[in-house]
Amino acid sequence: MTETGPAHAPLPVGEDEFRLIADSAPVAVWVTRLDRQRSFVNRAYVEFLGVSYAEALAFDWRTIIHPEDAARLLAESIAGEASLGTFTLEGRYRRADGAWRWLSSTSQPRRNAAGEHIGFIGVAHDITEAKEAELALRDRELQLSAFINQTTAGFAQVNLDGYFTLVNDRFCEIAGWSREQLMQRTMQSITHPDDLDRNVKMFERAVREGTPYAHEKRYIREDGGIVWVNNSVAVIRRPDGQPFGVLAVTLDVTRRRDSEHNLRKSEESLRLATESAGMASWELDLGTMTGKWSPNRFDLLGLVRRDDLRGTVEDWLDRIVVEDRETARTAAYRCFEQGVPYTLEYRIRRGDTGEERWLQSHGSRIDYDDGRPSRFVGISFDITERKLAEERLRDSETRFRTIFEQANDYILTSDLQQRITSVNPAVQTALGYSEAEVLGHSFADFLDPDQFEQATAMLRRKLTSGGTTRHTLRVRTRDGRSLVWEVSSRLIEDAAGRPSGLHAICRDVTDAKRAETHLRLLIDELNHRVKNTLAIVQGIAQQSFKAGSDLKVAQRAFEGRLAALSEAHNLLTREHWGLVSMTQIIGDAIAPHASAGCFSLEGPDLAIMPKTAISLALAIHELATNAVKHGALSRPGGHVEIRWDRIRNNDNSRLSLVWQEIGGPGVVPPKSRGFGTRMIERGLAAELAGSVSIEFRPEGVVCIVDAPLPEGAE
Amino acid sequence: MRDLSGLHVLIVEDEPVVAMSLEDILEELGCIPVGPASRLSEGLALAAGAVDAAILDINLAGERSTAIAELLQARDVPFAFASGYGAPPDGFDVPMIEKPYRAADIERMLQVILAG
Numbered sequence: 001m002t003e004t005g006p007a008h009a010p011l012p013v014g015e016d017e018f019r020l021i022a023d024s025a026p027v028a029v030w031v032t033r034l035d036r037q038r039s040f041v042n043r044a045y046v047e048f049l050g051v052s053y054a055e056a057l058a059f060d061w062r063t064i065i066h067p068e069d070a071a072r073l074l075a076e077s078i079a080g081e082a083s084l085g086t087f088t089l090e091g092r093y094r095r096a097d098g099a100w101r102w103l104s105s106t107s108q109p110r111r112n113a114a115g116e117h118i119g120f121i122g123v124a125h126d127i128t129e130a131k132e133a134e135l136a137l138r139d140r141e142l143q144l145s146a147f148i149n150q151t152t153a154g155f156a157q158v159n160l161d162g163y164f165t166l167v168n169d170r171f172c173e174i175a176g177w178s179r180e181q182l183m184q185r186t187m188q189s190i191t192h193p194d195d196l197d198r199n200v201k202m203f204e205r206a207v208r209e210g211t212p213y214a215h216e217k218r219y220i221r222e223d224g225g226i227v228w229v230n231n232s233v234a235v236i237r238r239p240d241g242q243p244f245g246v247l248a249v250t251l252d253v254t255r256r257r258d259s260e261h262n263l264r265k266s267e268e269s270l271r272l273a274t275e276s277a278g279m280a281s282w283e284l285d286l287g288t289m290t291g292k293w294s295p296n297r298f299d300l301l302g303l304v305r306r307d308d309l310r311g312t313v314e315d316w317l318d319r320i321v322v323e324d325r326e327t328a329r330t331a332a333y334r335c336f337e338q339g340v341p342y343t344l345e346y347r348i349r350r351g352d353t354g355e356e357r358w359l360q361s362h363g364s365r366i367d368y369d370d371g372r373p374s375r376f377v378g379i380s381f382d383i384t385e386r387k388l389a390e391e392r393l394r395d396s397e398t399r400f401r402t403i404f405e406q407a408n409d410y411i412l413t414s415d416l417q418q419r420i421t422s423v424n425p426a427v428q429t430a431l432g433y434s435e436a437e438v439l440g441h442s443f444a445d446f447l448d449p450d451q452f453e454q455a456t457a458m459l460r461r462k463l464t465s466g467g468t469t470r471h472t473l474r475v476r477t478r479d480g481r482s483l484v485w486e487v488s489s490r491l492i493e494d495a496a497g498r499p500s501g502l503h504a505i506c507r508d509v510t511d512a513k514r515a516e517t518h519l520r521l522l523i524d525e526l527n528h529r530v531k532n533t534l535a536i537v538q539g540i541a542q543q544s545f546k547a548g549s550d551l552k553v554a555q556r557a558f559e560g561r562l563a564a565l566s567e568a569h570n571l572l573t574r575e576h577w578g579l580v581s582m583t584q585i586i587g588d589a590i591a592p593h594a595s596a597g598c599f600s601l602e603g604p605d606l607a608i609m610p611k612t613a614i615s616l617a618l619a620i621h622e623l624a625t626n627a628v629k630h631g632a633l634s635r636p637g638g639h640v641e642i643r644w645d646r647i648r649n650n651d652n653s654r655l656s657l658v659w660q661e662i663g664g665p666g667v668v669p670p671k672s673r674g675f676g677t678r679m680i681e682r683g684l685a686a687e688l689a690g691s692v693s694i695e696f697r698p699e700g701v702v703c704i705v706d707a708p709l710p711e712g713a714e
Numbered sequence: 715m716r717d718l719s720g721l722h723v724l725i726v727e728d729e730p731v732v733a734m735s736l737e738d739i740l741e742e743l744g745c746i747p748v749g750p751a752s753r754l755s756e757g758l759a760l761a762a763g764a765v766d767a768a769i770l771d772i773n774l775a776g777e778r779s780t781a782i783a784e785l786l787q788a789r790d791v792p793f794a795f796a797s798g799y800g801a802p803p804d805g806f807d808v809p810m811i812e813k814p815y816r817a818a819d820i821e822r823m824l825q826v827i828l829a830g
Contacts, residue, residue: 527798528798530798531797531798531812531813531814532798532813534798534814535731535732535798535813535814536729536731536732537814538735538813538814538815538816539731539734539735539814540731542738542739543731543734611728615730618730618731675734678734679730679734682730682734683730683731683733683734684730686728686733686752687728687730687752689752
């Protein structure tokens with residue numbers, strides 16, 4: 001359905017639980033949309049910046065990058081975003097308190113259910129301590145090599161009793177005694193008492209066995225200061241092979257010793273810092289493949305803390321779930337063997353509870369220039385909550401996305417300039433435009449000017465008084481049809497509560513509107529017919545209740561006429577006021593007067609207009625009433641024949657209808673012509689636009705109708 | 715009050731029963747009914763003849779009586795529309811009498827248009 005279209009703007013996060021979880025995380029977390037705008041940041045993020053939540057959302061992080069890192073970080077960030085993959089940045093940023101902090105951030109692309117990229121979710125760890133330790137190590141190595149390369153070594157020669165016999169200037173400088181003083185002294189006398197015992201043993205052994213040795217020890221200078229030296233010692237012999245003294249090549253390693261001491265201190269503080277941040281560390285001597293874990297690393301993996309804190313690579317790998325284990329092993333050994341640092345996210349199964357947790361681990365190798373075996377240092381921390389939050393976020397997005405995609409209603413969003421930022425498939429189908437043809441376009445492109453004005457007025461109303469507006473809008477489709485939509489819309493607000501756009505749910509009410517219009521027409525028509533019928537009823541009443549007429553007779557006549565009118569209406573209603581059957585209308589009109597065999601009907605079943613049907617029904621009713629009262633049906637044996645036919649004559653057809661009464665008493669023509677006669681002779685004639693005559697023949701009444709058959713009558 | 719007797723009043727009405735009632739009402743008022751015409755052509759023919767006033771049903775079996783009204787207006791013959799429902803045709807400033815009507819309604823209406 002949406003293979004290649006541009007990604008939708010993400011739906012608002014708004015998930016309280018996600019916020020809570022993210023806020024409790026010690027690391028900075030943020031969520032960005034496609035337009036790089038952040039839609040969410042957690043508490044740690046806000047606190048790092050030291051600004052309000054709203055300001056944090058819009059904060060330009062480029063302004064707080066360390067100048068030395070800026071160019072690199074920007075380039076890596078752009079490349080990372082472009083790759084649409086997970087990418088990591090490492091650099092210094094200025095914290096709210098002005099301190100430069102090393103942050104390692106990992107940005108991971110977010111995808112919707114359709115797999116479309118919709119932004120990133122990022123996490124940043126403060127790695128300042130780790131970074132500083134790493135830098136300290138590097139510094140120390142630089143210092144060492146500078147020391148070795150740039151200073152001349154000291155030389156000192158002593159006899160077998162330890163008395164100095166030869167020293168160079170550099171040695172004097174290192175040892176902190178003048179040559180004259182040294183020539184009066186023994187090596188033992190200027191060696192730090194704590195180092196002396198060990199030193200003497202090595203010295204005696206060297207003299208005895210002739211073995212050279214190297215060691216580090218302290219000299220006490222004349223000024224009381226202490227100097228650390230690295231002495232490489234060899235026995236000097238006479239030509240006869242007898243040892244007569246030893247020669248030491250002396251290097252001042254005080255600064256190295258100090259920096260190592262400092263480093264140990266800094267490593268200790270790093271460990272404490274990382275542990276307090278929930279990070280566990282481990283280190284490994286890559287020469288012996290033995291190492292120590294921080295106590296909380298055992299806790300992290302659900303293992304019992306060991307007294308000696310020894311932990312192996314396999315102890316770690318054993319806890320990793322099978323699916324992730326080989327990836328971790330490969331990354332770790334690549335780091336051990338080739339020095340490639342790694343950052344991994346993987347699942348472990350805790351040793352104690354068996355619970356599955358997500359961990360993130362970083363590992364790097366530290367190499368030394370002085371031939372010492374390389375060391376590996378790694379840190380790990382639990383990212384389960386973050387993973388769960390991501391998952392929940394994904395689920396929630398999927399849920400929203402599903403509603404958005406599947407809804408029959410039209411869902412769309414726009415910015416405050418009424419430019420469309422997203423539409424669901426239903427909108428595209430209804431309007432006949434593809435998503436690309438709609439996104440970024442103004443509402444004005446799909447509305448007539450007056451309708452756009454109305455939409456704009458509604459937006460203004462929401463901006464001033466908030467809430468939801470509901471109104472109907474006429475919308476133009478691609479092929480020019482106009483649809484009527486009922487639009488419910490409200491403002492989208494950013495996290496700071498400022499309006500940032502518009503969200504609308506619309507429903508097509510075109511059919512409903514059409515039905516409404518149709519209904520109104522029907523009601524108008526009904527009203528017209530009711531009024532018309534009332535006019536007829538009034539006419540009948542007026543004709544029935546003439547001055548001087550017998551009230552009972554008049555009433556009976558009136559009721560009969562109303563019944564005939566009603567019967568005709570019934571038929572018309574059944575036929576929905578369309579054409580009605582002539583046979584039917586005559587049959588209904590005579591029914592109240594008919595007993596078996598009284599009437600014979602003969603003629604084709606012509607269809608007649610509704611209005612004509614009413615007049616015909618009333619006329620037949622009058623004739624039948626008269627026949628029952630005075631004519632053929634006033635005594636047994638009499639009957640009435642009704643015959644009609646269509647007579648074709650060239651282009652037009654005519655209706656010929658004859659009512660003939662047979663077998664009645666002798667007919668006496670009435671003195672005056674009453675309603676019935678008038679109704680028939682004039683009313684029906686006028687209605688049919690033909691001629692109608694009633695003949696009062698002595699053998700029976702005859703009524704002859706001759707009228708054109710209108711178009712459509714069959 | 716004007717004496718209505720002897721006035722020729724044209725009836726244009728396509729409903730026979732209603733036309734007959736109107737005939738009777740007019741006769742009681744002393745008028746001489748002309749028609750009733752139930753078709754447009756019929757009405758036009760009668761409107762061209764000797765009439766003093768007219769009562770026009772607006773709808774005549776699907777046609778409108780506007781043409782008759784125009785002819786009467788051109789001849790300065792006062793008239794009124796009669797209808798069950800709806801407004802009089804545009805452009806005529808004449809009274810409209812609603813169906814169903816009573817004799818008194820017709821009399822009052824005739825007085826109004828003849829005084830007009």
